Amino acid sequence: MEVTISTAELLTTDGIPLKQSLRKAERRNKLRAFLLVFPLLLFIIVTFVMPIGDMLLRSVDDSQINSVFPNTFNEYKNWDKGADELPPEEVYKSLFFELANGDKRQIGKALTRMNYAKSGWKSLIKKTTREIKKIVKKGEEPVSYKDTFIKINKFWGDPTYWYSFNQMVNDRSSIYYWNALDRTFDEDGDVVLQDEKRRMYIKTWLRTFKVSVYVTIFCLILGFPVAHLLANLPLRYSNLLMIFVLLPFWTSLLVRTTAWIVMLQQNGVINGILVWLGVISDDGRIQMVYNEAGTLIAMTQILLPFMILPLYSVMRVIPKSHMRAAQNLGAKPAMAFWRVYLPQTIPGISAGGLLVFVLAIGYFITPELVGGKDGKLIGSWIAYHLKTTLNWGLCAALGGILLGIMLIFYWLYNKIVGIDNIKLG
């Protein structure tokens, strides 16, 4: 007799292929599961994925100005900057007609964009447009458009204005990202450092970074013992302590921040007490707010719960017998802590650390209020460009970089600690 091993599909008792039958049986459940999460999915797409996508697009988008001056930009690309000092006649001519016939509102928008590239553009073009419209009204046709422009305003003979076109001539542009890193394009379209007086972002990035790292470290140092107490005190006391930890959560961020101003300012509570105690003299009051120190102090306090809670949730489940076992095996308490307790809290440390760092790096209100001039973080610049200069492209680029940094940290974290090690509660 020959034994044949069947490789055929498994069948159910009714002869339907097993897999097909399973799919059919599971379909209803899958559909129900999908319908349950669908509203959330929709919500996330509409409120999270789409805005972020839009932001990222906006950070590289330069199409508006290209739709206003398509011909000018086309001709501009033919300009051989090595050979001629000024752009060729065609550029002036295209610009002449595009200014003369263009939609006023669209041009207005484009001017704002041009002003980011070089200040002075707005007034120059506005003035020029008025003159051009007069010329068109009279029905005159200029012999040389170039000379006409230069006659209207001598700046049209200044090549630096023309060079600034370099960063606008493409639909997609990386200029905002370069701006966000204190860089711009030179006349050849190469990336160069900004003028010294316009460099402020790198400095702010570095400060943001430094403050975030410090805040994370301070939160860890201050939060670890508190979390340990929370996890190990008898329930009666730990509940009370937990309220103290959570209390700030229930208080408005603005109130807490202004409270810190009251505490820290030169005529504030802390300085007052120090003077009263005679620790410092009345003229030697310490500047603790409206600078980086103020940002550090206030942010550490505000972000502390985000460190304590993940730590607490990890520490709570570490059996007390572990420290005892380590000591029983011959380790002194410090050694037992270092070798047995601390390694087990790493999921909490890393979760809390990541959380605090990510929150700190994008923090806005607190540094804005207590940071003064040299305690402001990158969030303040984003808000400034969003509300004041309306340079949304730069805003988006700053935000995009922030997002990128966070993703890099997330990736690093996953590489080093493993994201499944994270524990938030």
Added chain:
Amino acid sequence: MNDTSQSFVKFEKIDKSYDGEVLVVKNLNLDIAKGEFVTMLGPSGSGKTTTLMMLAGFETPTNGEIFLDTKPISKIPPYEREIGMVFQNYALFPHMTVAENLSFPLEVRKISKPDIKEKVQKALDMVELGNFGTRFPAQLSGGQQQRVALARALVFEPRLVLMDEPLGALDKNLREQMQYEIKHIHDRIGITVVYVTHDQSEALTMSNRIAVFNDGVVQQLSTPDILYEKPENSFVAKFIGENNTLNGVVKEINGSSCEVELEGGFGTVKALKINVNEVGEKTQLSIRPERVSIDSSTSGANNFSGKIEELIYLGDHIRARLDVCGNNEFIVKVPNEGSFRHKEGDQLNLSWDSKDVRALDI
């Protein structure tokens, strides 16, 4: 081995209170010889774990002194006591592999790397987990974790090993298997073991001697057979093994035996005088189920009859619950020899030897 004259561990007048109001351990005096396996047995809250923790150094005695190898140890911190301990839930370090768990006590003692490796392997081989060194505790079954905990408590060659209900988390079969394993390891390496449990069969299986704790006091300290057969008070009689009780009043004392008149006028019982002192005293009689014979024609000193209330078939024997002399919880174990033909409601003739009945306190 029961020679207490050269005691290795000595508890001397130990009192322990946590709150200054209640004594958890009262005047504990206990001597443990070298190489002995002593079990502290008792219900929860009886002070046995507290006693163990005082020995390990995690609790300080409120009064009295503990001696280890004739030296007082109350002032020695736990990490210098050189006492191994198996914790209730093993307390294996989850972030370390099995081998790292075992190396830990050796590393903190600054033993050289090759020696550590050798000792760890030897300890793992001892508990038959030689190939499990690279696994993490979470990857092991409960019984394997138990063995790792045992190996870790032994690997640094402590003077003494404490075990705090080490088998409590295992299922029944595994628990029984581990009892034998621990006992064999103890026999093989001859280390002194102090074991805490609330499971009397575990205590009987493993121990050289058992200290029965109740209410912070050692009720009786003796070998398993004596504890079972000759309990000195009614708590021990009830706590160890199954026990039938009959209450009565001492009517007459004749040297080491006595006569007890049962409550409710069911007659008199001849019993051993153990924990009663004078005529007229109330007493509780204790009779082990297996010492009661049924339908016997022997003219023993004590003949009674009982009504069968319930029969439970247990394979090797039949457990009969009877109503005897007003106690309807009277248990008799009938060996299943195929000749037991009675039904529930039948009357049985019972008898027992007067030296199997112990007149205890009430």
